[in-house]
Amino acid sequence: xxxxxAAAAAASGGLLGDIILDAIARHGDAIAxxxxxxxxxxxxxxxxxxxxxxxxxxxxxxxxxxxxxxxxNCTRQYALMAAAYIGGYRSLTLHAMGGREDQLxxxxxxxxxxxxxxxxxxxxxxxxARDAGIACYAHQDDDAVGPFWPATPASxxxxxxxxxxxxxxxxxxxxxxxxxRPKGVMLSNRALVTNTLMALARIDFPAExxxxxxxxxxxxxxxxxxxxxxxGGTVILQRGFSVSGFAEAARAxxxxxxxxxxxxxxxxxxAPDLPSDALSSIDTLIYSGAPMxxxxxxxxxxxxxxxxxxxxxxxxxxxxxxxxxxxxxxxAPDAAGRPFxxxxxxxxxxxxxxxxxxxxxxxxxxxxxxMPEESAKTLAGGWLRTGDxxxxxxxxxxxxxxxxxxxxxxxxxxxxxxxxxxxxxRDPAVSAVAVFGIPDRKWGEQVTALVVPRAGQEIxxxxxxxxxxxxxxxxxxxxAIHIADELPKTGLGKPDKVAMRRLxxxxxxxxx
Numbered sequence: 001x002x003x004x005x006a007a008a009a010a011a012s013g014g015l016l017g018d019i020i021l022d023a024i025a026r027h028g029d030a031i032a033x034x035x036x037x038x039x040x041x042x043x044x045x046x047x048x049x050x051x052x053x054x055x056x057x058x059x060x061x062x063x064x065x066x067x068x069x070x071x072x073n074c075t076r077q078y079a080l081m082a083a084a085y086i087g088g089y090r091s092l093t094l095h096a097m098g099g100r101e102d103q104l105x106x107x108x109x110x111x112x113x114x115x116x117x118x119x120x121x122x123x124x125x126x127x128x129a130r131d132a133g134i135a136c137y138a139h140q141d142d143d144a145v146g147p148f149w150p151a152t153p154a155s156x157x158x159x160x161x162x163x164x165x166x167x168x169x170x171x172x173x174x175x176x177x178x179x180x181r182p183k184g185v186m187l188s189n190r191a192l193v194t195n196t197l198m199a200l201a202r203i204d205f206p207a208e209x210x211x212x213x214x215x216x217x218x219x220x221x222x223x224x225x226x227x228x229x230x231x232g233g234t235v236i237l238q239r240g241f242s243v244s245g246f247a248e249a250a251r252a253x254x255x256x257x258x259x260x261x262x263x264x265x266x267x268x269x270x271a272p273d274l275p276s277d278a279l280s281s282i283d284t285l286i287y288s289g290a291p292m293x294x295x296x297x298x299x300x301x302x303x304x305x306x307x308x309x310x311x312x313x314x315x316x317x318x319x320x321x322x323x324x325x326x327x328x329x330x331x332a333p334d335a336a337g338r339p340f341x342x343x344x345x346x347x348x349x350x351x352x353x354x355x356x357x358x359x360x361x362x363x364x365x366x367x368x369x370x371m372p373e374e375s376a377k378t379l380a381g382g383w384l385r386t387g388d389x390x391x392x393x394x395x396x397x398x399x400x401x402x403x404x405x406x407x408x409x410x411x412x413x414x415x416x417x418x419x420x421x422x423x424x425x426r427d428p429a430v431s432a433v434a435v436f437g438i439p440d441r442k443w444g445e446q447v448t449a450l451v452v453p454r455a456g457q458e459i460x461x462x463x464x465x466x467x468x469x470x471x472x473x474x475x476x477x478x479x480a481i482h483i484a485d486e487l488p489k490t491g492l493g494k495p496d497k498v499a500m501r502r503l504x505x506x507x508x509x510x511x512x
Contacts, residue, residue, distance in 0.1 A: 066112040070118065092172045103124075110172050212250055451482070
């Protein structure tokens, strides 16, 4: 990473805001952001952040207050996040595609003082703020909602240093809530500085970073924004993902880095009209958020070259627990990688080489907001229990075999969905697959697969069963195979196995 960014982190005692201030000061007239409204230099971005800080002060928000946003990607969204980090507030960014019930619950649970709506979400913000009983403002001019941004430039420059200390909570990141109400993950300066520095130290970024961001910066993709700024690069923000939109932006901006969830990479692979050189400028394609089938990993390497870098993490230890480098993908397409520097990992409750992945280190959250018992349980003994089951291969790489809650017990045997999915995904007719268990009177749980065919292909269920039987044995063979046009997904783009279990729980088991 740059010497300036490292020095800022060290001098500040670990304040995220100081790393942002350092980047703004060092890169001046270089272009920091590009969005639908145009280009913004580092200098102009600094002025925008100063405006936001003055506005928060004018609104009378005390230090430590929660500043919430709901917005599609835009420069002003990150400027307000930066103002919160520098000014000693807590930043909360709602997922724009999340369910309204969850969004309202999160606003109330977090104690947010204001909600700022951005492009495409101002009406949503007004409705949510009204029901939550808090003030609402807009990133853009809007007849129904008052503007957040002052009409005049900031009257004072940015401060020399951020406010706070290393253990102050500066971000609330709510979990997806597929098992109940969302939980508010409390992330400190310490955790987010660690996340940034480890990404810079370990991800093999190109010399010039032009980060094309088609995924919401409110979540995992946002972890690459600050490393880009530290390096003096440019963040190119898109307000959503489409194959054509991504390809066009990659060419127009000569993008060198991107971040995607596996479903986005799958869409690129399946697009019949994607130009052969669409990703020719991309040096580093980081993927995270969900597992990616081995067959698709190898297909992506064959199509796009050795540009894939996998980062494994979760809200409670964001983005940088494990990394699989570009050079390791072909030999180990099923692996999640090896630990980032400074991360301790162990397998708990290990059986036959498989155990729950536990993590210790400065990356880990401070706990769940207002949930001391749940926090103590998840952080027992100083180790974060991730809920993911994994094993270590002879090559020293960790492999994720599934979520502990997703493990299927069928006829008294443990079945790990990821292992069955890996076999089925090798079939040339399969575009995507999810394996899950549903209640069954005979087996306890029956192994069930939901398969998405490739365009123009037909799924042969018996061929898939034969492949699983040959690779894993009879107990792993799906007793029901369903076909769908797409997998149900959560608001974060991850396969929603709770919805799948609910949808297919009426199915009859086979006689096997």
